[in-house]
Amino acid sequence: MERNLSLAQSATTDAPIVLDSLRAFAQSSSAFLGLSDDNRYFTTPRVPGLVIYRPFGKRYWVQFTGPCAAAGRQAELEQQFAAAAHRAHRRVIAVQLPRTDAERVAETGWVVNQFGCSYSIDLSDFTLRGQKFVKTRNMITRSRREGTTVSEADADRLRDPEFSGQLDAIDAEWLRDKGRHVKEMRFLIGQRGGPMQQHRRLFVAEQDGRVVAYVSYSPVFGAQPGWLYDLTRRRPDAPPGVIEHIFAEAAERLRGDGAAWMHLGLTPFVGLEPRHAIEGAHSRMLGRTAELIRDRGAALYPATRQLAFKQKWRPHLETPEYIAFPNRIRLRDIWCLARITNAL
Missing domain, CATH: 3.40.630.30 (Gcn5-related N-acetyltransferase (GNAT))
Structure with missing residues (x-):
């Protein structure tokens, strides 16, 4: 039986479960940011670990980073989460996916684009x-x-x-x-x-x-x-x-x-290079939109300024991160992301 753990609703009992899973399985450098009050945490007894997500409206579950599970079992947990979303009549959008998770969902027919880069x-x-x-x-x-x-x-x-x-x-x-x-x-x-x-x-x-x-x-x-x-x-x-x-x-x-x-951390819309694209899964339209926001959308998101601050420290590692949509991108998907991030 699947559970939806809410840190906001049951901090004293659920927080240790969530934190233990992150310590054991999380690979994304941003995973701890998922421990915010409005997020939810999907678990199933079939697979140790969790998926962090946030409901939006009546139609969406927006997943944050990839599934936190043992190596080789991420796909299984991802499938259980997708089945739960289907039963709830929710469409899943995934943001800040590491490359390995992005490649995996691309193999199942998802549209996957680079979202930006993180620096370390x-x-x-x-x-x-x-x-x-x-x-x-x-x-x-x-x-x-x-x-x-x-x-x-x-x-x-x-x-x-x-x-x-x-x-x-x-x-x-x-x-x-x-x-x-x-x-x-x-x-x-x-x-x-x-x-x-x-x-x-x-x-x-x-x-x-x-x-x-x-x-x-x-x-x-x-x-x-x-x-x-x-x-x-x-x-x-x-x-x-x-x-x-x-x-x-x-x-x-x-x-x-x-x-x-x-x-x-992640800076959206920067480091967008052909070598980071996942062949066969990339949306040219979404890629062009990201480039326009980077080059001309400072009022919407100050990507260039954020990148300049991070690069002044001469980071040693640049890691692409991805955004993924099941089957195809819908205009409502973009609206959902803009609203849930408070960009609009």
Whole structure:
């Protein structure tokens, strides 16, 4: 008998089940982001593991990353999830699929396109020395010169209402500063707070006793374990270089604690190259649309700016990620994705 586990509805009982499955089976560096309040988790006693998804409207289940199951059993779990969706009269769309999962669903007739690329840093080889990092070092130096200090918020501080209020205020100012028409991205990013906060790490920059920026990191399991650079927020009047300052000090701290990798996460619509396409499954129309958003859609999604920030750290690994649709793409599918991510 299949179960739909909801972290929001039963955090104390379901959260350990979900987290244990991610620790055992997750390969995507973004998998932990699936532990958001509005997501659901499909399991079946037939296959250990789970599928993360989010219902949308009356017609869709939007799957997040590939199925988390033991090697060789992902397809079986995927089939059980598809059968459950069919019984519920739901159409499944999958986002942020790794290459292996994308190739597997392509073999069953799904339309599969590259969605973007994620970037990762091997912390054993991370350094800010050398000519290529001069500008980055200068920005960090400027932040320090203006009296900014960086520290990790411990559990006691995270429970402090005054501290939480400062973080909430930064969130509000950050979004307001983006412009009246800009909405905060959903589904493809993590969250701050909630029952999973104890598993994340939060670094803050402070100036004159006031928090001016923060960065949240989520754990990464699988073949390249470490941390995912997730939420980034700053006040409009924060010193230049403050995010670079947090990034550099957090990387050193996480490496010192034994982390092997720093993952920078997915940037949609970038790194779109023919060598990443899955032969026979690619939609030219969708590919062209993604390129147009990358080149001309900064108001919709700042892909170029995000990519520039990530590339300044000279990442060691570039990983394509995919989006998949059963049989063919429908206009309503695109509408669903735009709504569930809050792009529209």
